[in-house]
Structure formats: C-alpha cells, structure tokens
Amino acid sequence: MAFCSMFCCAKGLDRDRGKKQPTWRIFSLKELHSATNNFNYDNKLGEGGFGSVYWGQLWDGSQIAVKRLKVWSNKAEMEFAVEVEILARVRHDNLLSLRGYCAEGQERLIVYDYMPNLSLLSHLHGQHSSESLLDWTRRMNIIIGSAEGITYLHHHATPHIIHRDIKASNVLLDSEFRARVADFGFAKFIPDGATHVTTRVKGTLGYLAPEYAMLGKASESCDVYSFGILLLEIASGKKPLEKLNATTKRSITDWALPLACERKFNEVADPRLNGKCVEEELKRVVLVALICAQNQPEKRPTMLEVLELLKGESKEKLAELESNELFKSPKAGEYNDGTSLAEDSSDFMSEEKDTKEEVKDVKEEITSENAHGV
Structure with missing residues (x-):
C-alpha cells in the first residue's frame, strides 16, 4: 500500500539522521470516536472537499483536531500518505505538529x-472578522512566523519541500496567535538539484503563480x-x-501595486486597524509582498531573502527593494508584464484527472476556512 511504503521510508530516514524518536503515535478508531463524541456535528471545525475536521479531547484532557477523509480512494490515500509522511519528517515551531494518525x-x-x-x-474574512482581534503586532508576528515555517520547508528540510497551497485558511493560530502553517496534502518533495517538478495543478486561484x-x-x-x-491579504x-461587478474581478496585486508606486502605504492598511500600525513595517510588508508576487519567477526572492527583508535586517537591501523597477508607475489594471490575474474569475483550481484536460473551477466556500487545517 502506498501509505505503508512511504511512511516506513520516513521513519527510516529519521533513524538514519539520529533524530530523537517522534512524538506522534498511532491512534485507534475507537479512541478517536470517543474523543470526538462519535464525530458529532457539534464538534465539527470545518469541512472541505477531502472531508471534515473535528475537535476532540483525549482521556488525559488534551485537545486535538482530527481530519477525517470523506471517501476512500487511491487519490485520497496518496494525499493522506504524503501529509503524514511530511508531518512525521518536519518539526518546527511554525508548522502544525502531528499528534498521530489512524488507518x-x-x-x-x-x-x-x-x-x-x-x-x-x-x-x-470569517466568523471572527468582526471582532478585530488581529492588531498590527499580531499580524507582524503571524507574518514572521509563517515566513519562518516556509523557510524551514524550502531551505532546511531534507529533501526540500514545496507546500503548493499557502493561503489564509492554511495558517492556523494557537492560543497566543502564533502562526502554524498547515495542510501538507498537496506538498511535494524537491530532489537535490531540481529546479521544479511538473505536476497536476491544485490550489486556490488568486494564490497560484x-x-x-x-x-x-x-x-x-x-x-x-x-x-x-x-x-497583502494580512496587511489589507x-x-x-475582489469582485468588481458580475463579470470582472480584480487581483489584490492589481489594487496594491499602484498605491505602492505612489507610496500610499497607509491606504493599503486594513481599515480595522484604525491607523494603528508601524508605518515602516507596513511599507516593508507591502513592498516585499509585491516583489514576491511578480509574474516572472526569476525575479522573485527566495524565502531566506524574504525573511531577512521582513525583519528589516539590512538597510541596504531595503533601499534596493524600494528602488526596484517594479515600483515605477504601471498602467492601470496591469501588473508586471501587462497581464492581470483578475481575467480569470474563479476562486479555486484543482486538476483532478489529466493534465491535458481543462481544469475545473470550483468556488471555495467560506465554510471551508478551517477545512484543510483545523
């Protein structure tokens, strides 16, 4: 079975590296039924295409979240195997920790x-959006924490890992609002020396390169x-x-880039902040965001460089960033090379069958805001 072979491989690699034994374990189905009150609807945290996530409490009082696949299939089995293997390999304060699995x-x-x-x-955007719990300090901590987690995947994990589904619903927040990057079902390993892997397209349009x-x-x-x-989403x-009318959508980059070119960074800030933010940090976040979200991949920084810029560790590099040619005034409605991501009006893209088929677009609902994570 794919799961067994991949997961045993992960365990062997950990032993080879001389790592301390992982803290995850195998759960019984009976134990998880008991913890979630038989997967009671009242315990449901979120739901997505793969299935549902439930809150639970173990016999020792510790709280857990349980992702339950909706329907068994070879594809679901593979995503399950990939996520468990990756979570078993990696340990970082800004990545969601694996407690265990059940098969x-x-x-x-x-x-x-x-x-x-x-x-x-x-x-x-969801159930807590009106409570304004994310002040600027928390937002910056979430930004730096998320960057730390992704940097670990790209530069410190062996082999390197690409997430493929970085978005707001896959950044979870602990009791102190520290960021934990989650949902590795779409993740891919990058072999040493490889610049990319060619694969089926999965992810949320608006976030897709x-x-x-x-x-x-x-x-x-x-x-x-x-x-x-x-x-940009966190800052603004x-x-x-953003839906402008029945037939037109505007990407967040098309909206933010002209403001950045005019140095109107305060107009990018989320109105819920009521102007209470550190202006230099806001400027840094917006400029770094737009450099990252360029259409030409060769012009984007690495996550190591992104992290350094976000932390403001080099005044010289920040000056270079601000003087980048990207921030010369573009034509209205254009981004980088004259193209606009807003031309495609769908919110979710997932290629399920063959790379030659037309990709089906499925709108992501707000009810799935915690579905891939917890």
Whole structure:
C-alpha cells in the first residue's frame, strides 16, 4: 500500500539522521470516536472537499483536531500518505505538529494539536472578522512566523519541500496567535538539484503563480508567490480576488501595486486597524509582498531573502527593494508584464484527472476556512 511504503521510508530516514524518536503515535478508531463524541456535528471545525475536521479531547484532557477523509480512494490515500509522511519528517515551531494518525479499514484520519484561534482566514474574512482581534503586532508576528515555517520547508528540510497551497485558511493560530502553517496534502518533495517538478495543478486561484497555474511547474518560487499574496491579504484585510461587478474581478496585486508606486502605504492598511500600525513595517510588508508576487519567477526572492527583508535586517537591501523597477508607475489594471490575474474569475483550481484536460473551477466556500487545517 502506498501509505505503508512511504511512511516506513520516513521513519527510516529519521533513524538514519539520529533524530530523537517522534512524538506522534498511532491512534485507534475507537479512541478517536470517543474523543470526538462519535464525530458529532457539534464538534465539527470545518469541512472541505477531502472531508471534515473535528475537535476532540483525549482521556488525559488534551485537545486535538482530527481530519477525517470523506471517501476512500487511491487519490485520497496518496494525499493522506504524503501529509503524514511530511508531518512525521518536519518539526518546527511554525508548522502544525502531528499528534498521530489512524488507518483502520477504509478510515483515514490525521490527528493534530488543536489550534484554539482557528485559522487566519477566520479572522480576516470569517466568523471572527468582526471582532478585530488581529492588531498590527499580531499580524507582524503571524507574518514572521509563517515566513519562518516556509523557510524551514524550502531551505532546511531534507529533501526540500514545496507546500503548493499557502493561503489564509492554511495558517492556523494557537492560543497566543502564533502562526502554524498547515495542510501538507498537496506538498511535494524537491530532489537535490531540481529546479521544479511538473505536476497536476491544485490550489486556490488568486494564490497560484502563473507558471504553475498554466504549465504545472511547481517550485519553491511558487510558494513565494503565494506567500506574497498572503502578505497583502494580512496587511489589507482584502481577499486575493475582489469582485468588481458580475463579470470582472480584480487581483489584490492589481489594487496594491499602484498605491505602492505612489507610496500610499497607509491606504493599503486594513481599515480595522484604525491607523494603528508601524508605518515602516507596513511599507516593508507591502513592498516585499509585491516583489514576491511578480509574474516572472526569476525575479522573485527566495524565502531566506524574504525573511531577512521582513525583519528589516539590512538597510541596504531595503533601499534596493524600494528602488526596484517594479515600483515605477504601471498602467492601470496591469501588473508586471501587462497581464492581470483578475481575467480569470474563479476562486479555486484543482486538476483532478489529466493534465491535458481543462481544469475545473470550483468556488471555495467560506465554510471551508478551517477545512484543510483545523
């Protein structure tokens, strides 16, 4: 079975590296039924195409989140195997921790630490958006934490890992609003020496890098693009795609770039902040976001460079960033090379069958804000 072979490989690699034994374990289905009150509807945290996530409490009182696959299939089995393998390999304060898994019969469940403050999406656009719990300090901490987690995947994990689905619903928040990047079901390993992998397109349009959306070329640079979109979303409180009328949508980059060119950074800030933000940090976030979300992958920075810029560690590099040719006034409605991502009006893209088929567009609902994570 794919799951067994991949997961055993991960365990062997950990032993080879001399790592301390992982803290995850195998759960029984009976134990998870008990923890979630038989997967009671009242315990449901979110729902998506793969299935549902439930809150649960173990016998020792610790709280967990349980992702339960809806229907068993070879594809679902593979995503389950990939996510468990990656979570078993990696340990970082800004990545969601694996508590364990359950594979009994056709049931496939992944157990995580429960994140009391749910997802970033729930605070920007969902059930907690009106509570304004994300002040500027928390937003900056979430930005730096998310960047740290992705940097670990790209530069410190062996082999390197590309996430392929970086977005607000996949950034979870613990009790202190610290960021945990989640949902590795779409993740890919990058072999040493490889610049990209060609794969089926999966992810949310508005976050997808053009070369990935059109050609299926997935790389670390695609994650950098998605992270740039996420940075703008965190700073502005806007969604990646904004509906202007019945037939037109505008990308967040098309909206933000002219403001950045005119140095009107305060107009980018989320109105819910009421002007209470650190102007230099806001400027840094917006400029870094737009550099990340360029259409040409060769012009994007690495996550190591992104992290350094966000932390403001080099005044020289910040000066270079601000004087980048990107921030010369573009034509209205154009971004970088004259193209606009707003030309495509769909919010979700997932290629399920064959790379030669037309990709089906399925609108992502707000009810799935915590679905891939918790």
